[in-house]
Amino acid sequence: MDASTLQEAAAALLSAYETGKPIAPLIETYPAATLEDAYRIQQRVVRHWAERGDGVRGHKVGLASAAMQRQMGVDQPDYGHLTGSMFHLEHQPIPIGGFLQPKIEPEIAFVLGSRLRGPGVTVADALRAVDFVVPALEIVDSRIQDWRISIVDTIADNASSGGVVLGSRPTAIGDIDLRLVGCVLHQNGEIAATGAGGAVLGSPVNALVWLANTVGPLGVALEPGHVVLPGSMTRAIPVSPGDTVVATMAGLGSVTAKFSGEERP
Template sequence: MHTALRERAAEALFEANRTRQPIPPLVETYEDIDVTDAYEIQLLTVKKWLADGRIVKGHKVGLSSAAMQRQMGVNQPDYGHLFADQFYLENMPIPLDEHIQPRLEPEIAFVLRKDLAGPYVTLPDAIDAVAYVLPSLEVVDSRIQDWRIGIVDTIADNASGGGVILGGPPRRLEGLDLRLVGCTMYRNGRIVGTGAGGAVLGSPLNSLVWLANTLGRFGVTLEAGNVILPGSVMRAIDIAPGDRVTAQFGGLGSVTAVFAGNEGAAA
């Protein structure tokens, strides 16, 4: 794919994010686009956001569970960037008009105490780099019309990132088996899904290793203080104005996201 076409695709995604108007799938507009093109388009879009004043505060792994891969029709993980303006406070109304077609996923978030640089990161390296973990909810969103995405479109679209809500309390890894951490998610008091940490590449820590090594091949380091979202433990759910969603993680705590109603206040 020619550089000029990558630039055009990045500009289309940048404008879609700015105007909240989705665009057709890139695979329909650029017939020769592939995964390499998609990551280059993501980086071009990130450069535009950085020039616009946004600040990177971490990274996310998407499509790291079999459930999410089936839901989105893909067969491999991807990654994207987390920006400071995407972090919402727990229990504070989140305006849905900042998004296009949002969904919500529960994840076990990592906060790093030291830099982690691939491409030769091992599991012990990853464990040593983690300061603590937090229960979290990720708002996933798509700048592609009607979520008609495959792996190429979601990669180019910053791994369909939308927002992050962090809960508590912070927990160190000692004594925790993240594979066995169960999650129950409630929307407006009703159970809408369950999952466990083992759904994320066998363990969320494996996802962290994959991310560090994948980014390391491009010379990108996961930095101390970064928040890392390793992927959802269950299928994403749709959200609507006025919804209140809580994810309870066994042994970790909980996190609650409240979405503003049509009148602009939480229901």
């Protein structure tokens, strides 16, 4: 895709954000689009936000489970950006009207204490860079009609990012084996899904290493204070106005997201 076509695709996604109307799959409109094209579209969208004051505060890793990779026909994860406006306070009503087709996933969020930049990052490097971990709920969303996404669509659409709620209880990464952390996801008081940290590339730490080594050659570093979401421990569940979702993680505590029917300001 040439520069003008990349910008056209980015503008279509930005229009979906602004109007609340999803668009047709990009892979149908641009059937020759590659994964590299998709990341270039994503970068244009994120740059547009940054120029308007909504800066990058972290990253997310998607397609981190073997099941999701098989479903999408890929052999590696993908990544997106987390901006300041995506973060919501725990227990405070989240206006669901600000999303198009929201679903929610439980994740173990890393908060970095030092800079992490690839290539060549090891598990030991990643562990040293983490300040603490907290339970988190990621709101995934799609600007593509009916979630009819290909790998190109989800990458271009910032890895289907929507929002994030962080728990308030920090845990030192050396105090817990993230592979063995079990998770129970409740929606309106009923169990909606269960999972464990080991579902995320064998360990969420592996996702952090992959991310640092993938974005490093692009000139991107993971900075102190950045939040990294490594991937979901369970399937994603749809959410509706009035829903309350709680993820309880063994040894890490819980995190709660509440959704109102209000439009985003």
